[in-house]
Amino acid sequence: xxxxxxxEASLAELCIFACSEAFRGNGEVIATGVGPVPRLAAGxxxxxxxxxxxxxxxxxxxxxxxxxxGPRAYDDRKPAGxxxxxxxxxxxxxxxxxxxxxxxxxxxxFGQINLSYMGGTYDKPKTQMLGVRGFPGNTxxxxxxxxxxxxxxRVFVPEVDMISGVGHNPAKxxxxxxxxxxxxxxxxxxxxxxxxxxxxxxxxxxSLHPGVTFDEVQAATGFELARAETLTETPLPDxxxxxxxxxxxxHGIRTSVIKDNPPARQG
Amino acid sequence: xxxxxxxxxxxxxxxxxxxxxDGMTLGIGGWGPRRKPMALVxxxxxxxxxxxxxxxxxGADVGMLCAAGKVxxxxxAFVSLDAIPLEPWFRKSRESGxxxxxxxxxxxxxxxxKAAAFGLPFLPARVGLGTDLAELGGLxxxxxxxxxxxxxxxxxxxxxxxxxxxxxxxxxxxxxxxxGPDVYYDEWFARAAAKTYVSCEELVDRMEDHYxxxxxxxxxxxxxxxxxxxxxxxxxxxxxxxxxxxxxxxFKAYADAARDPGDWAxxxxxxxxxxxxxxxxxxxxxxxxxxxxxxxx
Numbered sequence: 045x046x047x048x049x050x051x052e053a054s055l056a057e058l059c060i061f062a063c064s065e066a067f068r069g070n071g072e073v074i075a076t077g078v079g080p081v082p083r084l085a086a087g088x089x090x091x092x093x094x095x096x097x098x099x100x101x102x103x104x105x106x107x108x109x110x111x112x113x114g115p116r117a118y119d120d121r122k123p124a125g126x127x128x129x130x131x132x133x134x135x136x137x138x139x140x141x142x143x144x145x146x147x148x149x150x151x152x153x154f155g156q157i158n159l160s161y162m163g164g165t166y167d168k169p170k171t172q173m174l175g176v177r178g179f180p181g182n183t184x185x186x187x188x189x190x191x192x193x194x195x196x197x198r199v200f201v202p203e204v205d206m207i208s209g210v211g212h213n214p215a216k217x218x219x220x221x222x223x224x225x226x227x228x229x230x231x232x233x234x235x236x237x238x239x240x241x242x243x244x245x246x247x248x249x250x251s252l253h254p255g256v257t258f259d260e261v262q263a264a265t266g267f268e269l270a271r272a273e274t275l276t277e278t279p280l281p282d283x284x285x286x287x288x289x290x291x292x293x294x295h296g297i298r299t300s301v302i303k304d305n306p307p308a309r310q311g
Numbered sequence: 312x313x314x315x316x317x318x319x320x321x322x323x324x325x326x327x328x329x330x331x332x333d334g335m336t337l338g339i340g341g342w343g344p345r346r347k348p349m350a351l352v353x354x355x356x357x358x359x360x361x362x363x364x365x366x367x368x369x370g371a372d373v374g375m376l377c378a379a380g381k382v383x384x385x386x387x388a389f390v391s392l393d394a395i396p397l398e399p400w401f402r403k404s405r406e407s408g409x410x411x412x413x414x415x416x417x418x419x420x421x422x423x424x425k426a427a428a429f430g431l432p433f434l435p436a437r438v439g440l441g442t443d444l445a446e447l448g449g450l451x452x453x454x455x456x457x458x459x460x461x462x463x464x465x466x467x468x469x470x471x472x473x474x475x476x477x478x479x480x481x482x483x484x485x486x487x488x489x490x491g492p493d494v495y496y497d498e499w500f501a502r503a504a505a506k507t508y509v510s511c512e513e514l515v516d517r518m519e520d521h522y523x524x525x526x527x528x529x530x531x532x533x534x535x536x537x538x539x540x541x542x543x544x545x546x547x548x549x550x551x552x553x554x555x556x557x558x559x560x561x562f563k564a565y566a567d568a569a570r571d572p573g574d575w576a577x578x579x580x581x582x583x584x585x586x587x588x589x590x591x592x593x594x595x596x597x598x599x600x601x602x603x604x605x606x607x608x
Binding site: 102104116118160161164173176184218219221 | 342369387388389390391396397401402405406407408410411412414415416417418419421422437438439440441442443444445447452454460461462463492493494495496498604605607608
């Protein structure tokens, strides 16, 4: 009897699988995934290769079993610990015991991010967004990774409009400041996986999703990308991973993350 | 059932607003769409109070006060309604250039409240370096006098003239109890403020006679509380666990009203009302608030 072939993975599922690698071997830190793909990735990492990870239920309690996303009974969670906002900076951020994966509005060639405003000035922005939230603290104290569902030159810009997170820009290295906590790890998009392993922490493509070329990635990026010596193909999630992802996302919220929910292996 | 003279801190919402002056720096507790003292904010919106400096982890409280032109300066790290990520009225104010702002990281923000609470001019922070915050906000640096010599941001104290909180329970003397999974930085708003006024879901005469077993919920001591008023449903449309969740339908209506022409004067009555009773009646009264399910994250 032959093994049944695994169900075909979607591109979103491939991204979740790739994002989960960011959390591998991080130790006992809070894995925070903001948005469906990063959050499912953190849960997948904890349930597979990195059970030592810690995470919240999305609110204030620490859970040892990742909480499924989407509608469920209010008390359908089993807290093992407590990490409310009221002690988040003391416990997780300013102690460096966290790895966050987020989706800012812009990211530039230095890894600087923006989610405050675009265009105009501080006093009169053209487009006001969320505000810097906790990103200045996150990026100077603990590891950060990023997920973008739509890789484009509007997201990957030469220099962000308002620097809301610390990157590797030499011009922003205040003399005497301690930047040893700056630790930008992985960027996963709908096209590829990148890291900061190029010259002087330049953003570097390390794997391409099935059917994607380096030139396509470069064309969708507003600055020059470095290229790993050996560019691999981003691996497809295995059947076990797909089963866990489906269990953590029973309502299929992941199908709405990437436009038209394409398959992982594209024509 | 009396309490000693001077310790009975009961007042009306209008009395509380009457304690505030034009130009004051006002802290507002809660976080985004959660446990906001909205009834007190609505009372401000019914008053002539103006030129406020508002310090908040902002939600509709900030959006409404900005829309109504009550805010001269805003100190913030974000303004959001969570499920509606971008607060539309705050956006309009920002994009019209109407606000002076100090934008901060969420952690720096609470650090500034703590500096104020301890009577310090600033507290050192690593956060802010390497971003545009310091330059845009005029934040200065200090150098560690010890061997490390590290350069740090001097996060200035966020001294508040007054703070507003919505709590689950209080007694006449201002012994508050706060429940729910997260109390955010409400206690630090209170400690950073010269005076703190609380609205509550339930007011009792003497806490020890009613809930002696729940004193651990007393997140800040009554010496920091200057006035209390009972307003069940007073956080609506924000959430107030364990009593009720946020009213996303109300938030959506509020957000939709910001679309063109988005004239606050024309819609304020729907979201503020002539009185708190009139406001509550627009969506079925306090019973309807109490029935709102708690949010799921």
